Amino acid sequence: MSQPKSSPVFSPRQHETAAALFERLFPADDGLPGAAEIGVMGYLENTLTGYAQEDAPAYRQGLDCLDQAAVDLTGLHFAACSDEQKDDLLKALKAGELAGFRHPTGPDFMDMAIGHMQEGVFSDPVHGGNRDKLGWKTIGHPGVWLSHSPEEMIASEPVTKGGRFQSLEDLKGLNFTRPDGQLPVPPQFDPDAGLNPPDGEADVILIGLGMLNSVVAPLFAEAGLKVVALEAGPYLSRRDYIPDELQQAFYARASLGPKFNSESPRWRRNEDEPTQPATYSLGRMVNGVGGSSYHYGTWLRRFHPHHFRARSRIRENGWDHLLPDHSPVVDWPISYEDLEPYYSRLEWDIGISGVSHLPRIPRSRDLPNPPSLPYRFGEVFREAVERMGLQPYPIPSGVNTVPYRGRPATTYSSWTCGFGTFDDSVWMPAAECVPKALETGNLDLKARCRALRILADDSGRARGVEYFAPDGQVHVQRGKCLILGTYMWENLRLLFLSHDDRHPGGLGNNREQLGKNVMTKNFAHVLAMFPDQVFNRHAGSASQSVILEDFLYEDFDAEENGFLGGATISAEPSSNPLSISRETPPPDISAWGAKYKEFVRNWQHLAMLRVQPETLPHTHNFVDLDPLYRDKSGLGLPVLRITYDMRENEHKLSQWMEDKCEEILLEMGGQNPWPGPRFTGVGSCHDLGGIRMGEDPTASVVDPNLEVHDTPGLFVFSGGVFPSCPGINPSLTMMAMCTRAAENIIHRLTNNDIG
Numbered sequence: 033m034s035q036p037k038s039s040p041v042f043s044p045r046q047h048e049t050a051a052a053l054f055e056r057l058f059p060a061d062d063g064l065p066g067a068a069e070i071g072v073m074g075y076l077e078n079t080l081t082g083y084a085q086e087d088a089p090a091y092r093q094g095l096d097c098l099d100q101a102a103v104d105l106t107g108l109h110f111a112a113c114s115d116e117q118k119d120d121l122l123k124a125l126k127a128g129e130l131a132g133f134r135h136p137t138g139p140d141f142m143d144m145a146i147g148h149m150q151e152g153v154f155s156d157p158v159h160g161g162n163r164d165k166l167g168w169k170t171i172g173h174p175g176v177w178l179s180h181s182p183e184e185m186i187a188s189e190p191v192t193k194g195g196r197f198q199s200l201e202d203l204k205g206l207n208f209t210r211p212d213g214q215l216p217v218p219p220q221f222d223p224d225a226g227l228n229p230p231d232g233e234a235d236v237i238l239i240g241l242g243m244l245n246s247v248v249a250p251l252f253a254e255a256g257l258k259v260v261a262l263e264a265g266p267y268l269s270r271r272d273y274i275p276d277e278l279q280q281a282f283y284a285r286a287s288l289g290p291k292f293n294s295e296s297p298r299w300r301r302n303e304d305e306p307t308q309p310a311t312y313s314l315g316r317m318v319n320g321v322g323g324s325s326y327h328y329g330t331w332l333r334r335f336h337p338h339h340f341r342a343r344s345r346i347r348e349n350g351w352d353h354l355l356p357d358h359s360p361v362v363d364w365p366i367s368y369e370d371l372e373p374y375y376s377r378l379e380w381d382i383g384i385s386g387v388s389h390l391p392r393i394p395r396s397r398d399l400p401n402p403p404s405l406p407y408r409f410g411e412v413f414r415e416a417v418e419r420m421g422l423q424p425y426p427i428p429s430g431v432n433t434v435p436y437r438g439r440p441a442t443t444y445s446s447w448t449c450g451f452g453t454f455d456d457s458v459w460m461p462a463a464e465c466v467p468k469a470l471e472t473g474n475l476d477l478k479a480r481c482r483a484l485r486i487l488a489d490d491s492g493r494a495r496g497v498e499y500f501a502p503d504g505q506v507h508v509q510r511g512k513c514l515i516l517g518t519y520m521w522e523n524l525r526l527l528f529l530s531h532d533d534r535h536p537g538g539l540g541n542n543r544e545q546l547g548k549n550v551m552t553k554n555f556a557h558v559l560a561m562f563p564d565q566v567f568n569r570h571a572g573s574a575s576q577s578v579i580l581e582d583f584l585y586e587d588f589d590a591e592e593n594g595f596l597g598g599a600t601i602s603a604e605p606s607s608n609p610l611s612i613s614r615e616t617p618p619p620d621i622s623a624w625g626a627k628y629k630e631f632v633r634n635w636q637h638l639a640m641l642r643v644q645p646e647t648l649p650h651t652h653n654f655v656d657l658d659p660l661y662r663d664k665s666g667l668g669l670p671v672l673r674i675t676y677d678m679r680e681n682e683h684k685l686s687q688w689m690e691d692k693c694e695e696i697l698l699e700m701g702g703q704n705p706w707p708g709p710r711f712t713g714v715g716s717c718h719d720l721g722g723i724r725m726g727e728d729p730t731a732s733v734v735d736p737n738l739e740v741h742d743t744p745g746l747f748v749f750s751g752g753v754f755p756s757c758p759g760i761n762p763s764l765t766m767m768a769m770c771t772r773a774a775e776n777i778i779h780r781l782t783n784n785d786i787g
Contacts, residue, residue, distance in 0.1 A: 041080045041088055045109070046095045050076065052111040053098065056118045057149040057624040064629075065166045072152030075161025079148065083285060087144065094141035097132040098125065119625065126622070146624050154609040155278035158200050165197040171633050173570060173609045175199050176275045178454050179443035180571040185407040185605075190636055191571045200276060216269035220470035223267065226478040226502045230509045234260040234476075235781055237511035239483045239497055239526070240518035242323025244749040246461035247378075247767050248515075248774040249469040255778045259475045260509055262499050264291050264482040264518075265319030268326060268462065273452030277610045281450040282327050282717070284610060286316040289324075291482070295663035297521055297655075297672035299714045307658065307673055313555050313712035317519045321479065322462025324519065324717065327450045329574045330430040330458060331761040332384050334375050334393055337368035338586040339758040351590045356681050358651040360549060361596075362755050365727050365736040366769070372396060374768035379428075382459045383436035385575070386428030392585050401433050405444065409567040409639060410578040413603035416700040422582045427602075429575035430459040442573065446606040449574040484667075486514060486530040486539060486746060494539075494746035500667070512787025513777055517749040517770075520719045521655075524752065525672050527723070527740075528657050535742065540723065540733040542742040547656050549649035551721040551757035554678055556643040556686045556710045558693035559616060560702025566636045572605035579603075583689065584646075584759055595684035597646030599759040601693060604642060607635065615640065616708035639702060641693040644718075645686060647757040650679050655722050676714050686710050718762055723752035738773040745786060747773065 039047045051073050060066030067073075080088040098121070102110035106117050113121065124130050126142045133141060152161030154168070156176070162168065168175050174193040184191045217223075235257040238245040245261065252259045268288065274280055279287045286293060293316060298307035318324045338345050343363045346355055355361060376396050378384075388398035403426040414424045431442045442448070442457035453460065469475040480502040487496045487508065496510040516523050527546055528538040540546045582588070584598040612635045621627045658673035678686075694705040726732030729741035734753050740746045749770040751762050780786045 039077060041077050042092065042095070045099065046092055047073070048111045049095045049099045049109070050091075052118065053095070053122070053145060054149055054152070056115065056122060057146060058153055058629055059115075059626055061626055061629070064170050067149060067153065069163070070153050070166045070170075071161045071163035072149055074163070075152030075155070075159055076148050078160035079151070090136045090141070090144070094133070094136050094144075097130070098141075100132055101130040104131070122624070149624065150610065150613040151278055154613045156200050156276055158276070159278055165199055168197050168609055171609070171612070171635060173612065173635075175609070176203060176447060178275065178445045178447055180445065182405050184568065184571045185405060185444060185576070186411065187568055187571070188408065188566055190566055191568045200274070203275070216271045217267045218467040218470050220467075220473075221267055221477060223479060225476060226481040228478075230260070230507055231476070234258050234509065234511040235513065236260070236777070237497055237509055237514045238262070239486070239514060239516045240264070240323070240522070241321050241466065241477065242517055242519060243325040243461055243763070244766055244770045245515060245517035246322050246325075246465050248749070248770055249475055250465050250472075251771070251774045251778065253469040253472040253474040255782070257474060257778070257781060259469070260511065261475060261477045262481045262483055262497065262509065263321050263477065263479050265321070266479050267477075268318070268320040268322065268452075270452065270454075270456075273454060275447040275451050275454065277608050280327075281608075281610070282314065282316055283312075283450070288318040288320065288326060289316050291319040291665065292317040292519070294665045295522070295525070295669070295671055297674050297715075298658045298661050299674045299676065301675075301677040302652070303675055307661070310674060310715050311713040312715040313553070314717040316715070317717075320462070321466055321477070322460055325460045325462070326452050328717075328763065329449050329761070331427050331574070331577070332379075332382065332430045332764040333428050333760050334395075335368070335758050335760055335765050336392055336584060336586065337394070339756065339760070340364040340367050342756045345586070346596065349590065351596065354590055354594070354596050356648065356650070356679060359648045359681070360651065360731075361648060362726065362731070364755050365725060366772075371765065371768045371772065374771045375764065378764060378767050378771065382430050383432055383439070384428050384430060385433040387425050390425060390581075391423065399428065401436055404429060404431070404433055404442075404573075404576040407568070407572040407576050407605050409569055409605060410576060410603050412565070412567070412700050413641075413696070414578055417580060417696055420696070420699060422580055424578050424580050427575065427577045427579055431573065431575040432457040442575065444571075444573050444576070446570050446573055446608055449606055483518075483526060484529075486516070486526060488530075488532055488534065488539065488743055490534075492534045492742060493744045494740075513745055513747065513781060515747045515749055515777075520722065520750050520752040521672055521715075523748055523750045524655055524722050525657070525670075529669060539743045539746060540740045540748075543730050545724060545731065545733050547654050547722050548651070549721040549724050549755070550653050550655050550674070550676060550719070551647040551649055551754075552676065552714060553645060553647055553716045553718045553757065553759070554682070554686070554710060554712045555716070556645070556690055556712070557616075557640050557708040558690050558697060558705050559638060559640045559708060560697040560700075560705040561634065562637050562639055562700070562702050565701065567639060568636065569605045569607035574604055574606045577602050577604040583692070593688055595681050595688065596648060597681070597685050597759070599643050599645040599685065599689045601689065601696070602642045602644065603639075616706070618704065618706050639697065639700065640708075641696060643686065643689040643693065644759045644761070645682065645689065646759040648679070648681055649721055649756070652679070653677070674714055678711055683710070718751070718757070720751045720754040720757045720762060723748050723750060724755055725753040726755065737776045738770070747777065749773065
């Protein structure tokens with residue numbers, strides 16, 4: 033037990049209470065260390081004096097309330113109670129049964145403490161916990177390794193790297209710069225260009241140089257157009273990639289997205305409820321040139337042809353009675369055939385790895401690279417579902433499996449997804465597309481410049497953008513054509529904030545369609561234990577995942593199932609220590625205590641299947657500006673307010689898919705499958721809708737070429753324009769759609785048809 037001591041955060045009594053609390057959350061037993069020996073208190077104090085210092089008052093309040101409850105109920109301070117008494121108090125705390133807790137509530141305080149316990153035990157030692165890598169050693173995770181051999185990926189015994197446990201400290205000599213000696217960013221990039229005032233009117237203004245605008249930037253520049261790009265973040269490069277799960281992973285602190293984190297939306301399930309901070313499943317966004325492609329999972333898949341005919345398919349099959357009230361499902365105004373040439377071009381420009389001959393997905397040519405190497409968990413899954421008559425296949429991925437266009441083949445690391453690329457095998461537009469645009473001399477890239485509002489003239493046409501420069505100056509960049517290409521939430525916010533006399537509700541909102549038909553994905557999942565099998569899910573990357581699309585095909589019968597839509601089911605590798613600690617335990621095990629510790633120690637025998645579902649639009653799911661809350665950027669602009677919940681159709685779909693996952697896990701040899709949470713967050717990285725694309729200006733925001741109906745000259749390149757939300761990763765379709773629209777813009781500009 034840690035003794036009371038001087039603390040920068042706690043009084044001696046609070047420190048003693050906290051140390052006793054964490055030792056019960058992760059207790060020492062069977063000769064294995066607990067929270068005290070692992071150094072969780074050191075981690076906590078580092079965190080509450082740094083990253084989470086705003087939580088310190090709530091922590092002190094919670095510790096005081098816990099100690100007082102112990103005195104009231106047992107006559108002893110919490111630290112002096114027996115282990116059994118402490119556990120009883122913590123169970124009551126989690127259940128909200130201890131008196132005195134108001135803010136934080138008992139359950140909220142317990143959840144906060146559990147989260148910090150997991151981070152203190154399992155994050156890299158650089159953060160003050162996981163002393164001597166004892167957390168990793170306790171569960172047998174070898175830590176940070178940036179490559180795995182084919183034999184390790186398929187091994188049936190634990191992959192231990194010879195008993196070596198590797199952390200950031202062990203990698204400090206690793207050269208995180210390009211092995212070919214190239215500069216970390218293109219030599220044509222001027223990091224201080226944002227300090228220069230605007231230099232006349234641009235042909236094209238790219239508002240945000242995230243993934244989509246990065247992909248189209250060379251198209252405009254190579255066409256000889258004058259292009260200005262305003263990007264709120266820096267030009268990130270390989271020197272910024274650090275395999276630090278706590279600090280950089282999108283499911284943890286997501287430090288590569290400081291702007292996104294400072295303007296995170298508020299959320300409520302229904303209109304009559306108060307808001308709370310938005311929750312996230314797959315995570316938060318990156319701010320910087322190339323956007324969230326820095327940490328994307330590299331899954332680059334095509335939508336199926338029928339996904340572009342959602343309403344017609346319902347009508348043709350007689351499924352109208354299954355369509356929920358207040359669900360305005362529509363067809364896309366463009367077809368699969370319209371996008372197929374762009375799918376094919378992008379697949380070859382990127383170098384997508386995968387299998388080409390897939391049922392129901394017509395293509396004009398094969399993928400350029402072979403699929404990823406197999407891994408044990410994926411093979412067990414594949415064999416089981418094939419016995420069930422299903423058709424699994426390896427995910428199409430933006431990771432090189434063989435050398436391609438100057439990039440090497442992948443070294444297969446679980447530290448690739450969410451951290452950048454340490455071996456240059458991952459396609460990222462900041463490294464592949466933006467340099468091409470800069471080389472033309474036609475792209476003026478102004479990094480660290482934040483767009484404040486889009487400006488329209490008296491006729492309602494978009495003419496420029498007001499932006500905040502790195503030195504605090506506010507400038508106006510004029511242009512013939514403006515392309516809004518930030519992330520979906522920020523696209524919506526800028527459109528709302530750019531209201532004027534001709535657009536009193538925001539640009540694109542004269543027919544009150546802006547923010548409507550928002551769709552996101554909640555990734556239900558099912559887990560099972562395999563006592564006699566070892567999966568080594570840490571010895572591989574997300575690009576090796578094996579998926580099922582059988583429940584997405586056009587003949588997946590809505591009438592028989594009783595709901596509309598389908599889903600992807602996936603078996604994914606890539607397990608790092610912190611993510612392992614957050615896996616959902618079985619219903620009879622809490623996320624703390626001796627049984628939780630045993631559960632985490634058995635991570636090698638744990639398997640999980642994830643569901644990526646289709647989501648219908650619902651009129652009760654929408655976005656507007658929050659009337660009260662402001663961002664923390666220093667500008668104090670309103671944040672978004674998301675009103676969103678899973679509706680009955682989506683619950684039916686998830687339940688069916690969860691049952692199917694359980695059936696598959698049992699066929700694989702798993703025992704006693706159990707579901708994880710179904711609602712996993714209102715933000716998912718697959719957030720779509722709100723800026724609907726359509727022919728009818730009364731029912732959509734942008735036209736089929738992505739131009740805003742009521743604001744000519746303004747285009748939106750975003751998944752926000754999607755009319756529907758298939759259970760497929762949207763990135764490739766977003767890029768194909770925007771490349772098509774960019775070509776239309778180039779044609780119009782060269783013919784003086786814009787501006």
